[in-house]
Amino acid sequence: MTSVPNITLNDGRTIPQLGFGVFQIPQEETAQAVSKALEIGYRHIDTAEMYGNEAGVGEAVRSSGLDRGDVFITSKLNNGFHRPDDARKAFDGTLAALGMDHVDLFLIHWPLPTLYDGDFVSTWKTLEEFKADGRARSIGVSNFQVAHLERLAQEADVVPAVNQIEVHPYTTNELVRAYGFEHSIITEAWSPIAKGTVLGDPVVTQIAEKIGKTPAQVVLRWHVERGDVVFPKSTTPSRMEENFVIFDFELSDEDVDAIAGLDKGEEGRTGPNPDTFDYIPD
């Protein structure tokens, strides 16, 4: 079986560099999809309260026969729960839905700088409580821009272990990634294959053809060679298997650079800009 490297976080814990994302998998299909992922060998699942499928993730882990300690589970605080008391209740709800006594990583899903009087710092300090009591083994953020990370550095005690942001060949997000490298914050690249849109790009397909790999394998390999964590989503078993086999080949420096050269900056985003995103689910 392919062996997935672990990356060491700034708190000394480790995270498998490749995981399985469950965004947009309906709750009723999640247990089956995650069971398949665990069978293939994935040991890192990325969910969120917003996805409405934490229960399915927990069910699959329990029925897998694996030790809880062998599977890395991430979830995220939903946008409506940034006030400290709400965050505490929401985190209890996440653990209850998962049926677990801890998560390996808990993130603030979005900074929401235009809401809550721009106060994501007290939200972050509430996550620090979850780390201190051991129910979140590591804590981090998602969709934080450099200014948001700098504010945490000035006003909080714990440096986020990760920042989960949109990164793929069409939006390489280099400034935020560079801040992470400089401050020991691991970048997790969400929508790593740009929801599939980058797979037909001639630069990607030509590299794939040249080295005898698929476009998805080439793009996922590009991410891991840059040091980021990835968790592609698929509910197609053959693609789940394909996406898992990215540690038996390497890309040349020229190919890594050619893929990075596809960056379109803001235009390349598949999701919202974190500076203005203010969605609160019903």
Ligand SMILES: NC(=O)c1ccc[n+]([C@@H]2O[C@H](COP(=O)([O-])OP(=O)(O)OC[C@H]3O[C@@H](n4cnc5c(N)ncnc54)[C@H](OP(=O)(O)O)[C@@H]3O)[C@@H](O)[C@H]2O)c1
């Ligand atoms: N923190 C955040 O704000 C945030 C935002 C978005 C995503 N995420 C995380 O990142 C994860 C991945 O992002 P994502 O789900 O948006 O997009 P993605 O992983 O870039 O792409 C998923 C899409 O690509 C298709 N696909 C997967 N593997 C493929 C392959 N080998 N060949 C061809 N098509 C393939 C899937 O189709 P099928 O399923 O039909 O196979 C699906 O339509 C999410 O599940 C979530 O965990 C986080």
